[in-house]
Amino acid sequence: MLVIGTANPPNSLSQEEYTDWYFRVTNSDHLTNLKDxxxxxxxxxxxxxRHFHHTDDTFRDHPxxxxxxxPSLxxxxxxxxxxxxxLAAEAAAxxxxxxxxxxxxVTHLLRHAHARSAAHVDVLPRVLRSRRRAPRAKDLAENNPGARVLVVSAELSLTLFRAPQEGHVDTIVGQALFGDGAGAVIVGAGGDERQVF
Structure with missing residues (x-):
């Protein structure tokens, strides 16, 4: 691994204030047991x-x-x-x-299925693009002299965002732990470049 780049949305909340915010925007303050x-x-x-793409405005505009x-898919x-x-393009850049x-x-671009960032990154059209990530990056770097593989992934917690519900502790666990962000690494074998790992 030659280098790492990361990116987060500008909106953030401290972990301490997140629970109050989450229960407020989901109109769930009455679920005091789950909130505790x-x-x-x-x-x-x-x-x-934690950083998030969504804000109060997101839920005002899309309740x-x-x-x-x-239905919200x-x-x-x-x-x-x-x-x-x-977000993925920012991490790649x-x-x-x-x-x-x-x-x-960059000779190869591997991306997470949601991180369709190739159009946002100034990489020549000759770059091989794939959705397979880490094992493929290692294989490409080790078996193609001079290969430099850009691996990009981004996720938004909005994908699984939903209101808390009694009997579904998994929802509050996910909400308590995950935020939004992107990461990119460039992988290569050989050459005189410094290596992160």
Whole structure:
């Protein structure tokens, strides 16, 4: 691994304030037992701050996202279609900048299914693109002299965002732990470049 680049949305909340925010935007303050459980999970997680694409405005404009069992797939996909590639492209650009070589030196692009960032990254059309990631990156780097593989992944927690519900502790566990972000690495074998790992 030659270099790492990361990116997060600009919106953030401290872990300490997240539970109150989450229960407020989902109109679930009346579920005090679940709220207390989530506060304990957040406190014990060791997480200080998390970044999110979604804000109060997201739920004001799309209230179906905060209501369990309301149709919201199309809305989620519309938001993801724009936000995920932008976030992935930012992480890829940071990795390339840190690498110090032109983007055109990337020979292969491997991306997470949602991180359709190739169009946002200045990489020549000759770059091999694939959705297979880490094992494929290692294979490409080791078996193709001079290969420099850009691996990009991005996720938004909005994909699984839903209101808490009694009997579904898994929902508050996920909400207590995950935020939004993207990562990119450039992998290569041989050459005189410094290696991160």
């Amino acid at each position: 459980k989530m506060k304990k999970i957040c406190h014990r997680s060791g997480i200080k701050k 179906e996202l905060a209501v369990r069992d309301q 199309e809305t989620r996909q519309d938001i993801l279609a724009t936000a995920v590639p932008e 940071r990795a390339i900048t840190e690498w110090g070589r032109p983007a055109s030196d």
